[in-house]
Amino acid sequence: MSSLDSKVIAVAGASGPAGQATVRRLAADGATVVAADIDQQRLDALVDRVRSSVPGAKITGQVIDLLDPQEVHDWADHLEAEHGHVDGLLHLVGGWRGSKTFHDSRLDDWDFLHDTVVRTLQHTSLAFQPALLRSPAGRYAMIGAAAAHKPTAGGAAYAAAKAATEAWTLAMANSFLKETTDADGAPTAAAVILVIKALVSPEMRAEKPEAKFAGFTDTADLADHLAALWDRPAAELNGQHLWLTAR
Template identity: 30%
Template sequence: MDLKDRIAVITGATGGLGSTLTRELAAHGLHLALLGNNAAKLEMLAKSLSLPESRLFTHNVNLLDLPETKSTAEAILAKFGQIDILLHVVGGWTGGKTLFDAPAEDLAFMLNQHVWTSFHVIQAFVPHMVKNHWGRVIMITSPSGVRPSAKSGLYAAGKAGQEALMLTLSQELKNTGVTANLLQARTIDVKREKVSAPSPDNSAWTTPEEMSAAILFLLSDEAAAINGAKLPMFGSYS
């Protein structure tokens, strides 16, 4: 099947990376199920795409709620008949405090955003791909997940948990036709400062366009053998 006939679910579609990714996939002709947390932002994004109704589904959903996430998957199936691609680009960051000072609710927030939403989308969407013997699951992580710096422990714990889920998933998907891969970014350069104001500080940042290009490759049939990868997209930063 041509990529343009595929059905892609994008969570966090209105976010910094999600909105660029949505536009790139729309330009490549895919059918899009855009999920967000804010109906007004989602409507604005949908309008800006000028896609025919037959290629677009939008839905406001709290991915911390598993039944809601599963019923969203059913609604997408009712609209498009299948789900081929899951791009989970929901995020959030909190940090700047040592483990002695960080409030417990900040840890809960990071585990919610990175671990629980990932667990829920895997449970809600991936079984439908396995049933069709083709699928792509992609999430975004950070080098902090394996090498945390001081005062970033809560975010690092979230990303480490998300990575563990994805790497486990890649093992469980062997020989199913579905792959699960991660892209690793340090900072997503939403304002394109790497281009407009280059500096040693932002040289290892990654633009949403660079991330979208790597994702488009991972979606292709030529990438069918790539499973369980963690693509480092932060240049020579160490």
């Protein structure tokens, strides 16, 4: 039996390259997957592809505006009421803006990233934290960035946004440590940061077969690492940076 059997896992940003690979992997391992995206057409296409490629896949799609905090809270409450438990929220919402030099940095890039990267993560973490506390194996995962640990001159807005989301996630991890300990004092839920340089999908490799994509993480490898979060005790994972690229 897979460690994901009977698990109910929500994936935010499901129609992106990382989300597609992750949803497919989770469904193949037997999880009940709730794929969320703001675009109905992309979401329907994803659900259809997964059902075609994974016989018996337990997957549904949910259109959600992650910038609407009440909508996200209602979604989390509905999932727990419907399934009896929610065991994971994988936050795979991305976005990038940058400039050639530090002086050329645009504050409207920061505004965009603040909403797309920071606000969406704040909303999913706050909405799902109570349900993950109640799960015997709650997991919250986000995709961090090597750039947050070593910012470049032209990537100030992106690095700052990713650093903010990592700090927020570490605060969530601390809440799990304080509020979900078992009889041995270990947390039963975990918030984890998977750190990458950038992602590369099969489509990107096909478009540029000569490119090396040095240090990039394949979306399939990311999906494997996310699925494996339920193979390890929460105490080993909570508050950790799992580096999938060179430090």
